[in-house]
Amino acid sequence: MHYREHALGLGVPDEAILVEPKAANTGQNITFSWELLAEAGVQVDSLLLVSKPYMERRSYATCRKLWPEAEVVCASEPLDLDDYIKSIGDDKFVVDMLVGDLQRVIEYPKLGFAVEQDVPGEVHDAYERLLRAGFDSRLIGT
Template identity: 65%
Template sequence: MISAQSWTDARRLWDHHLMHHAPRPCSVIIGLGSHDLGVADVSAGFYLRGLAPVVVFTGATSPTTRDRMPRGEAVHYRERALELGVPDAAVLVEPQARNTGENIRRSRALLDEAGVDVDSVLLVSKPYEERRAYATARKLWPEVDVVSASSPMTFEEYVDSIGDDRMVIDMLVGALQRLLLYPAQGFMIEQPVPDEVAAAYERLIEAGFTSRLVTG
């Protein structure tokens, strides 16, 4: 049973992770692999609205996605985008990345190899990864403008869509931890974390939402 306090704290983390960028035309759409097929839906929608001429899907598999997406996250995303009407010629697949940093580095290399000139990126992730994705891209690809985007869903709608309350809160906590730790390790630019968000994060850890924390 998840307490009312934990739900309140989780909503606070959710709100912090959102960047509230307005989607706009960019050189490329990059969909970051994960357990959430909604990333492919949003990326396809942006393409069909004419916001970019090419889409990159990036991601291998993880313990979370091995059963759901056995052919790899990027491959399943591509298949979904084609179902939604994105032409095959507009989709590039990067099937090896296993973390956000690799998503950015490998997508950049793939676009260079394909001869795509990039000065702006419409970066699509899960809602609670918007800030982490933005901070990582700004660190590893500083010369491009980055617009961070995700499914336009409320916290409650997202939890219902995933169907696993505890997993979503664990992911929120894990994403916040990385915002705190990774700038010092050179993985992303620093993003200020308000005191009330940090306090909510600590309470969620004390409540046992720890499965996505990195150790060591």
């Protein structure tokens, strides 16, 4: 609802806004949004995904898998890592979220939830070091 309120504040008419309230995860949000737009008779050729900065890659890969016919562009609030950590207030939790999201970028294609993306070797190595250091509270399957 936050995005709806923001759009209204920017002058978007209420009748031009559709809200998908049922999703519990990114994949459901994309699927339910597709259904909502189809029911409203809205033809979608391109879309803008707005997410947290650390979720852009996974959101993109999920959308490409579930909505392959649409051109997808991702956006997020431009935040420095330090500012993002300050906004959350918990350094370890933020790193855990980053590690968990990268795990999803790596694992979700194998599960059929997303398209595969290249993860550079140095990024994968850093991910492994962070796992060994205990940044694992946001992993799937744990």
